[in-house]
Amino acid sequence: MHPKVPTNLPLHLNIQFIKKYLNSGDIVRARQLFDEVPHPDVYSWTLLISAYSKNGRSEEAIKLYTEVKNRRKIDPDKFVVLAAAKACAASGDLANAKEIHRDALNYRFSSDLLLGNALIDMFGKCKHFEGAESVFGNLGIRDVITWTSFCSCYVNCGLPRKALCAFREMGFNGISPNAMTLSSILPACSELKCLNLGREIHGFSIKNGMGDNMFVNSALVDMYSSCSSIKRAELVFHNMSHPDVVSWNVIISAYFTNGECVKALNKFQQMTNKGVNLDIVSWNSVISGCADNGKPQEALELLRNMLQSGRKPNQITITSVLASCTSLELWRVGKEIHAYIVRNRFLDDLTAVTALVLMYAKSGDLEMSNQLFRNMPSKDTVAWNTIIIANSMHGQGEKSMSLFNEMVESGAKPNSVTFTGILSGCSHSRMVDEGLSVFNSMKKEYNVEPDSEHYSCMVDVLGRGGRLIEAYNFIRQMPVEPSAAAWGALLGACRVYKNVDLGRIAANRLFEIEPGNPGNYVLLFNILVGAKLWEEASSARKLMRDRGIRKIPGCSWVRLKNRVYTFVVGDKNNEMSGEIYEFLNEIRKEMKLAGCYPDTGFVLQDLDGEEQEDSLCNHSEKLAVAFGVLNLRGESCIRVFKNLRICGDCHSTINFVAKFVGVQIIVRDSLRFHHFADGLCSCGDFW
């Protein structure tokens, strides 16, 4: 081991040794020596505190600081308080930050420039602008660092406007910004999409010799990208003489946020080719970029590459890639990632688990979703919102409501998304009075102003509840402009309750607001056909044709052993097509024997008249279910996904199949989930 250093040396020599150990990174040995020194002075304490905080061991640093404060024989100086402030800044520990601020006031260091700057920075990192304002106010002299830290505190606290005000005031006070000021203030321009100020800052940086500053330029790339000015972002990046890994990451994200996936992926490739060391952010940027831009397969592929390269995913990687699984309904891959989360102890990460809760719910496994949520050690508003939305999607309105009550009791604050979640739950479960009472309590009890989305949800609640006149009056009286969603909800309700008059009104409004949406023409057509108004129906159809609008083809898919099998109407391309149709014919016979007759009203939902006869047995969801049944290998559940709403005849057929074969069948249509088992559907035959 190490030769023992005699501790009876004079203090300043011991300090030399402590510093030597710290400089070589041997914090353990420095601590040992420190513990043996009989009367360490405040400087030795400071050295150790700084060392711990630099090594990411803020807790230990703060413990030492508390200890030194309580030593009778030592008077804390501003440097030891400063070291403690840095430790708090590193860990974002607000409680201790406030304590340190109080100490600074007690010791009368509060007007010291050096310490003041560090305290402002600390409060900025702890996201507590009130603290920073108080420190700032106490400073008699403020330098460029004071102002810079003050501005970036506002930026960190999500107050970009205040940041820009402080930046202006700085100028009025005759302080000229430096490169650090500019790179701190540019994110405020990004957030506010302040292109003009951003360009002004760009010009200033060039005039003042900061044209090749990496930090400023990376912040500029981000600013231009946020202001949708990708060309300018590109230009800044290409003019950089030495882009570092962060600069590359920024330009990649910039391309993705502007929808330029090919360029983003090219840049990623280029970066790899140039031998830039990819960091975790590089991988996360490109993975989340793909996930956000409708490229889930690529996101998963990149995750594989990442693992191959030996880089460990973190919570952010997991969250992004789970979003991909959700969009592809890649339930099995999602399960693998779930296992990964458990193995790597990410289960206490709110964001990752919330994404997992959503993934399971969207993949049809509501039970797992609920179970995971129950086991979460802490829950924030987003987590509660997610579980409420999950239950609403699955038609569990009562459950959504009780979760909401639990949420309020737990002290989490409901926000606008919470109410959209509950109200949609109420509409899917025909809970009209509950919906009305929640809606009325939004502003009064929770101070959430209902927006257009909430109003549309309420139209849906009333409409699906069969209270069509009320729904229509609600639309006419709402203080916001009724959106397509509101009229669409009314139109849908008119289809269910066969109300031709209101259906016409709603459809005509929709033809104005969103003339290109085929769904509205189809709904009106169905309503008219249901009322046997053939001529009017065919003119609705003609209107659609004249406008050149094509119905979106119905498409269903089912997963089998990590492969996705897709079916369209009348699909005969599957290798098992023969068996599928045979099975469906058999089922039709069985249904007739059991006294179930096909619901012909729905045949017409398909606008392609030529196929009417046939199409009854041909809908994609039936084909997918049949394929799933024929390939059941001991599994008790089939999950089918459809891009449009499920049709009524398919609904009753699938219900029958589930009972006949003795399996659970879960169908997700474009709006919600249907759980079929034992001759019942979770939607109560109402959708």
Place this chain on the structure above:
DNA sequence: GTAGGGTTAG
């Protein structure tokens, strides 16, 4: 023997 900055997330 003392301070501050740019990228990724539900």
